[in-house]
Amino acid sequence: MKLSFERSVPGRRGCRAPQSAAPHAAIEESLLRKLPPRLPELSETDVSRHFSELERQVYGVNDGFYPLGSCTMKYNPAVNEQAASLEGFSGIHPLQPVESAQGAIEALVRAKELLCQLVGMDEMTFQPAAGAHGEFLGLLLIKRYHEERGDCARKKIIVPDSAHGTNPATASMAGFTVINIPSAQDGTVDLAALRAAVGPDTAGLMLTNPNTLGIFDKNILEITDIVHGAGGLCYYDGANMNAVMGAARPGDMGFDAVHLNLHKTFSTPHGGGGPGAGAVGCKECLTPYLPNRLPVRLADGTFGYADSEHSVGRMKFFCGNFLVVLRALTYITMLGGDGLQEASENAVLNANYLRALLKSELPAANEGFCMHEFVVSLESLKKETGVSAMDVAKSFIDAGMHPPTMYFPLIVHEALMFEPTETEGKETLDAAAEAVRNILARAKTEPEALHLAPVTTPIGRPDEVGAARNPILRYDFTEADQ
Numbered sequence: 001m002k003l004s005f006e007r008s009v010p011g012r013r014g015c016r017a018p019q020s021a022a023p024h025a026a027i028e029e030s031l032l033r034k035l036p037p038r039l040p041e042l043s044e045t046d047v048s049r050h051f052s053e054l055e056r057q058v059y060g061v062n063d064g065f066y067p068l069g070s071c072t073m074k075y076n077p078a079v080n081e082q083a084a085s086l087e088g089f090s091g092i093h094p095l096q097p098v099e100s101a102q103g104a105i106e107a108l109v110r111a112k113e114l115l116c117q118l119v120g121m122d123e124m125t126f127q128p129a130a131g132a133h134g135e136f137l138g139l140l141l142i143k144r145y146h147e148e149r150g151d152c153a154r155k156k157i158i159v160p161d162s163a164h165g166t167n168p169a170t171a172s173m174a175g176f177t178v179i180n181i182p183s184a185q186d187g188t189v190d191l192a193a194l195r196a197a198v199g200p201d202t203a204g205l206m207l208t209n210p211n212t213l214g215i216f217d218k219n220i221l222e223i224t225d226i227v228h229g230a231g232g233l234c235y236y237d238g239a240n241m242n243a244v245m246g247a248a249r250p251g252d253m254g255f256d257a258v259h260l261n262l263h264k265t266f267s268t269p270h271g272g273g274g275p276g277a278g279a280v281g282c283k284e285c286l287t288p289y290l291p292n293r294l295p296v297r298l299a300d301g302t303f304g305y306a307d308s309e310h311s312v313g314r315m316k317f318f319c320g321n322f323l324v325v326l327r328a329l330t331y332i333t334m335l336g337g338d339g340l341q342e343a344s345e346n347a348v349l350n351a352n353y354l355r356a357l358l359k360s361e362l363p364a365a366n367e368g369f370c371m372h373e374f375v376v377s378l379e380s381l382k383k384e385t386g387v388s389a390m391d392v393a394k395s396f397i398d399a400g401m402h403p404p405t406m407y408f409p410l411i412v413h414e415a416l417m418f419e420p421t422e423t424e425g426k427e428t429l430d431a432a433a434e435a436v437r438n439i440l441a442r443a444k445t446e447p448e449a450l451h452l453a454p455v456t457t458p459i460g461r462p463d464e465v466g467a468a469r470n471p472i473l474r475y476d477f478t479e480a481d482q
């Protein structure tokens with residue numbers, strides 16, 4: 001499709017502004033542009049059609065099934081958007097006097113209290129803008145905890161090999177050495193390997209439970225005990241809480257800090273690169289180190305901010321992305337405790353239902369039930385037909401669905417990871433299973449065709465590495481002028 005610059009016609013315009021009655025200001029010659037800005041010149045119709053065309057090339061949850069595992073691409077109720085766009089919340093400024101922003105600070109405090117209750121933590125900050133940003137803060141808290149106790153030899157963070165890639169990345173950014181431990185045969189933490197890894201140099205453990213294979217680690221209490229016994233702290237990657245909300249709490253599992261992706265589980269759309277919130281909750285032993293400007297209830301019943309001289313510093317300005325927190329608060333309040341638990345139960349039920357429908361065609365990477373997502377291996381399909389997990393994933397697009405997550409977690413060969421989420425109905429899951437069966441049948445009869453998928457989109461298979469390493473983000477006018 002053409003860019004707006006390529007559609008541009010000199011002299012064309014969308015609207016005509018009335019002549020201003022204000023006197024012209026004299027601007028110094030040196031401050032003036034040499035050339036007028038090269039904006040596309042288009043009529044309002046041109047602009048409107050341009051954006052409609054762009055919109056038609058995008059696929060979102062509103063278009064159909066979007067089982068992208070570990071990302072929680074679910075439908076988010078419109079009422080939460082409405083709450084976030086209320087003028088009283090969207091039209092205020094963080095530098096307003098505290099007395100004039102009591103409602104907004106109360107919303108932050110109430111969100112914090114509810115989320116702390118949900119994860120079993122004592123205090124929470126909303127400053128980090130994303131999950132990885134929250135992990136980074138969580139590790140800084142752990143680092144400061146050991147430093148303030150004069151326990152300076154603790155430089156190692158233990159991370160299981162099934163972890164999300166952000167875990168080892170943030171641990172090394174925070175100045176720790178990452179110790180990778182293998183998973184046991186059934187995909188859970190290998191206890192013997194963990195016992196061998198901990199010691200006086202252990203700062204802590206990072207874990208997600210259920211893990212990226214969608215398995216709830218039944219040894220979780222023993223795991224956190226082993227780490228605490230060695231003097232380390234336990235960090236819970238709570239990016240995806242929709243398997244356990246209202247059913248199990250990281251605080252009760254023995255974790256000392258946790259981040260929540262409000263932009264996955266708590267009703268802000270994830271994946272568009274828009275604003276997020278990696279809320280970080282912690283137990284009392286870590287609260288003095290949280291970023292300052294912590295929204296709190298004051299003794300006189302009003303709301304304000306608290307600062308601590310032991311704080312690790314600021315992660316982001318003010319209280320982070322306030323409207324994301326507001327959506328989470330609305331979501332939690334609308335559902336209530338029972339509703340949150342029901343959402344978790346449906347997320348787990350949907351994943352197990354789809355897994356069972358696909359079982360005979362696509363063997364799951366592990367035995368037993370899964371939580372909110374599951375992983376299948378296409379290794380034998382690849383050996384038999386040459387059709388890879390990538391080919392199957394791309395064929396989803398031609399079938400009118402978004403592909404599942406590919407090649408993650410790294411410990412499963414030719415992996416596809418499905419997360420149907422709690423917001424899909426049975427008909428959608430049945431149709432998805434049928435589409436997968438059709439794709440797999442085609443893999444046996446016409447494997448070459450699947451190597452070419454998708455064929456129904458404006459472009460087929462872009463050079464993904466090239467696009468990431470050498471992105472072309474600027475319009476080149478010199479070429480257009482020739």
Ligand SMILES: *Cc1c(COP(=O)(O)O)cnc(C)c1O
Pocket residue numbers: 070071129130131132133164166208237239240261276278
């Ligand atoms: C999404 C995710 C993250 C990272 O969250 P971002 O907001 O993308 O930085 C971390 N851990 C897990 C398990 C995730 O699924």
